[in-house]
Amino acid sequence: xxxxxxxxxxxxxxxxxxxxxxxxxxxxxxxxxxxxxxxxxxxxxxxxxxxxxxxxxxxxxxxxxxxxxxxxxxxxxxxxxxxxxxxxxxxxxxxxxxxxxxxxxxxxxxxxxxx
Amino acid sequence: xxxxxxxxxxxxxxxxxxxxxxxxxxxxxxxxxxxxxxxxxxxxxxxxxxxxxxxxxxxxxxxxxxxxxxxxxxxxxxxxxxxxxxxxxxxxxxxxxxxxxxxxxxxxxxxxxx
Numbered sequence: 001x002x003x004x005x006x007x008x009x010x011x012x013x014x015x016x017x018x019x020x021x022x023x024x025x026x027x028x029x030x031x032x033x034x035x036x037x038x039x040x041x042x043x044x045x046x047x048x049x050x051x052x053x054x055x056x057x058x059x060x061x062x063x064x065x066x067x068x069x070x071x072x073x074x075x076x077x078x079x080x081x082x083x084x085x086x087x088x089x090x091x092x093x094x095x096x097x098x099x100x101x102x103x104x105x106x107x108x109x110x111x112x113x114x115x
Numbered sequence: 116x117x118x119x120x121x122x123x124x125x126x127x128x129x130x131x132x133x134x135x136x137x138x139x140x141x142x143x144x145x146x147x148x149x150x151x152x153x154x155x156x157x158x159x160x161x162x163x164x165x166x167x168x169x170x171x172x173x174x175x176x177x178x179x180x181x182x183x184x185x186x187x188x189x190x191x192x193x194x195x196x197x198x199x200x201x202x203x204x205x206x207x208x209x210x211x212x213x214x215x216x217x218x219x220x221x222x223x224x225x226x227x228x229x
Contacts, residue, residue: 032216044158044207044220051216090157094216102148102209103218107157 002027004093006106013081021076021109023091033074034092081113117210119221127227135194136224138208143188148209164191198228
């Protein structure tokens with residue numbers, strides 16, 4: 001069975017500092033990995049994905065994530081946090097062998113960036 | 116990409132009643148998904164809706180409680196039946212884009228059951 005773990009309920013960081021939101025996954029085969037962001041009272045927005053190729057993927061709003069197969073991780077990073085980055089972040093996974101199936105989501109991590 | 120709309124955007128319903136949520140996609144898609152997001156929680160997959168066949172429900176969700184229709188390749192409905200306060204959630208419709216493997220979400224229907 002597929003699963004995603006986001007070990008931190010909340011991450012607090014000061015504006016201008018680097019941020020990391022952690023994600024580990026479990027699939028039977030190779031993964032498709034995604035990060036989404038949800039702002040208060042707003043819908044889910046796609047940030048970035050890893051399908052194949054370079055392990056470091058860049059996405060929207062200056063975010064990036066690194067796929068690490070040996071550690072089964074896909075941590076979200078940003079070199080310099082903004083207050084406007086404060087939101088709820090979800091990591092999601094799909095097994096490559098089930099390309100058309102629904103994503104399985106982690107529980108979410110609330111990012112709080114202070115000024 | 117796919118643009119998804121949902122109706123209603125929000126509703127407040129009485130215990131014991133039913134609500135039907137509509138999902139419209141601007142392109143033809145094979146599979147549509149329905150998720151539930153309870154307050155402060157993650158997204159939980161309710162069911163996968165294929166056009167022309169019965170929906171496939173995830174563990175913990177049953178057709179009598181969450182009947183789904185999929186009359187064509189751009190539209191689906193989810194009904195929340197015999198509602199209780201525990202059904203208060205955001206319900207989201209979603210589709211997968213085959214060419215990019217990305218999954219797109221509707222804006223959600225915020226349901227409050229009193």
